Amino acid sequence: MFNFNSVSHAFLLNRYRALPLLLTSVVLLVAAPVNALQQSELEVYPPNWWAGMQHPEVELMIYGEGVADDTVSIDKGKATISRVNALDSENYLFVTLDISGARAQDFTLTLTDNDGSYRRLHYSLDKRKEGSASRKGFGPKDAIYLIAPDRFANGNTANDNVDGYQDKVDRQLKGGRHGGDIQGIMDNLDYIKSMGFTQIWTMPLLENAMDKYSYHGYSTTDYYNIDPRFGSNDAFIEFSEQAKSEGVGVIMDMVLNHIGSNHKWMEDTPSKDWINNEGKFVGTTHKRESLHDPHAIESDIKRFSDGWFVPTMPDLNQRNPHLANYLVQNAIWWVETAGLSGIRVDTYSYPDKVFLSEWTNRLMDEYPNFNIVGEEWSVNPAITAYWQAGSQRHDDYDSALPSVMDFPLQAAVVKALNSDESWNSGFISVYETLATDFLYGDPNNLVIFPDNHDMSRIYTQLGHDKAKWNMAMTLLLTTRGIPQVFYGTEILMGNEGSDDHGIIRSDFPGGWHSDSDKNAFTGKGLNSDERWAQQRIKALLQLRQTYPQLFQGKLKHYAPVDGVYTYFRTADSTDKNSxxxxxxLSKESVELSLTSFTEMLKEGQTLTRVSDGKTFEATDTISLPAMSASVFIVK
Structure with a gap:
């Protein structure tokens, strides 16, 4: 048996994989000298909590052999036990603590069995960091860099393979692990910052102890521990702190809808209703429209929400209040522990709707200035807008979600650039999509993007046409919303000939020491087009940093005319001369008279073209080359 008396309290045994998992909490099992269960183990989630939280309670999920029938007592202090619940498994006990008014403290829970034997669990209520509750989340002044950690940079080769984890490094396998890790991101923070990105969103870093295809991170097997092949909890905290010191926030990708099939819940399920469809695979319909369709039948709605993605991703039943609370507290725990500036929620609309309202409201109650973006993969603005807080919707649903991913605009940009200009094609698709912004509670807080980790890269979507890429990137880095750029987009990475996700998420050149010929971090080996693209992104992001008030302000656009789409970014000011x-953006070679924009340009104002510094008067006519994207500073 594992001897808990001989190991630091910072470690707990993972009984299913026999691996020591580093936790950031203070959790200690004490075997009582008389009548105590011998060599027993207990695990507790969350592993620690904080005094002074908005919510007055914390529910502990305690896991241990035969713990469900134990009685629980607490030593003296201001934290008290308000509820104790056992479910179907004899090995789980849910203990709710009332911490209203409790100070930061350590205390002991004693769990006593019917035969008089007992186990003691030491728990900590920690002091919150200064300003934690008022933390500012990412927003319209920011630009997000999306990273696939396994494919970005390998900073620590020692964690490429870890004993007990079946999925080993194989860089030749497109769906295999390639060795990128947290250290690799930290080693290249200077590159990310120098490019002009102010936020980093990584695909999930939590443990994915799956037999294969585990690199992507979306099959969680432990909600409280970083996968050791990426690093550790301490490494993630260090990364977040180091990024913050460089002026870069960290956005954590969270999965509320499903787990990996190797999660220990699949071997010992807390309750019979913990997993949808009685723990058996029934595929989701992916018909998100059923949630909004006034003609929908209940079975379609249930099949969408309760269905599984694939057999290896069991679908969680968030209607179970203990599971719901577990997921709420886990998100708060990571915000506090790692000092997050935001959360991205995978497959946002798939979990139970009532739970989503509860989860998001609880987060926003704790952190009123925080930001959370939900993935709702629909190109229908009415459906994406439904989930954003403040939107007008067809029912009285209470959504507190600040942001959603703007899939409608992404699709419109690609359609516009791949279509000929006419009265009903071309840039009109972008114009019409932005014209539906009245549906959103806050369109400037939408996350906009040219591509992401789940679709072909924008360079490939646009037929590897550099001019189209430039128009797309210029639009998406200057229009309303918060831009997100997928790693490698800045050097024209593509996926020609394959839409396999393993190819889309190819290794970033220079992230591996063995890649000696090409290094995008230093520029070594990049061709002229790749260097140009990198500098173009850098220039556009610099513009956002120089004029943050404009990108937090208003968008005013003119309807496309003769293949030209023109728009302005202005501050929230009544001064028309500011x-x-x-x-x-022009598909045709045209002579553009600036007097066409007298509502936005006033006589006496000067326009300076960002690309070459050339200046124009507001009464001039300027030449726009075909397939061009021109940006001007107006003063």
Missing amino acids: EKIMVA
Whole structure:
């Protein structure tokens, strides 16, 4: 048996994989000298909590052999036990603590069995960091860099393979692990910052102890521990702190809908209703429309929400209040522990709707200035807008979600650039999509993007046409919303000939020491087009940092005319003579009279073209080359 008396309290035994998992909490099992269960183990989630939280309670999930029938007592202090619940498994006990008014403290829970034997669990209520509750989340002034950690940079080769984890490093296998890790991201924070990105969103870093295809991170097997092949909890905290010191926030990718089939819940399920469809695979319909369709039948709604993605991703039943609370507390725990600036929620609309309202409201109650973006993969603005807080919706649903991923705009940009210009095609698709912004509670807080980890790269979507890529990136880095750029987009990475996710998420050149010929971090080996693209992104992001008030302000656009789409970014100011940014996207070679924009340009104002510094008067006519994207500073 594992001897808990001989190991630091910072470690708990994972009984299913026999691996010591580093936790950031203070959790200690004490074997009582008389009548105590011998060599027993207990695990507790969350592993620690904080005094002074908005919510007055914390529910502990205690796991241990035969713990369900134990009685629980607490030593003296201001934390008290308000409820104790046992479910179907004899090995889980849910203990709710009332911590209202409790100070930061350590205390002991004693769990006593019917035969008089007992186990003691030491628990900590920690002091919150200064300003934790008022933390500012990411917003319109920011630009997000999306990273697939396994494919970005390998900073620590010692964790490429870990004993007890079946999925080993194989860089030749497109769906295999390639060795990228947290250290690799930290080693290249200077590159990310120098490019102009102010936020980093990584695909999930939590443990994915799956037999294969585990690199992507979306099959969680432990909600409280970083996968050791990426690093550790301490490494993630260090990464977040180091990024913050460089002025870069960290957004954590969270999965509320499903787990990996190797999660220990699949071997010992807390309750019979913990997993949807009685723990058996029934595929989801993916018909998110059923949640909004006034003609929908209940079975379609249930099949969408309760169905599984694939057999290896069991679908969680968030209607179970203990599971719901577990997921709420886990998110708060990571925000506090790692000092997060935001959360991205995978497959946001798939979990139970009532739970989503509860989860998001609890997070926003704790952190009123925080930001959370939900993935709702629909190109229908009415459906994406439904989930954003403040939107007008067809029912009285209480959504507190600040942001959603703007899939409608992404699709419209690709459609516009791959279509000929006419009265009903081309840039009109972008114009019409943005015209539906009245549906959203806050369109400027939408996350916009040219591509992401689940779709072909934008360079490939646009037929490897550099001019189209430039127009797309210029638009998406200057229009309303918070731009997100997938790693490698800045050097024209593509996936020609394959839409396999393993190819889309190819290794970033320079992230492995063995890649000596090409290094995008230093520029070594990049061709002229790749260097140009990298500098173009850098220049556009610099613009956002120089004029943050404009990108937090308003978008005013003109309907496309003769293949030209023109728009302005302005500050929230009534001064018509204040600084602006003008963007003109043109598919045709045209002479553009600036007097066409007298509502936005006033006589006496000067326009400076960002690309070459050339200046124009507001009464001039300017030449726009075909397939061009021109940005002007207006003063």
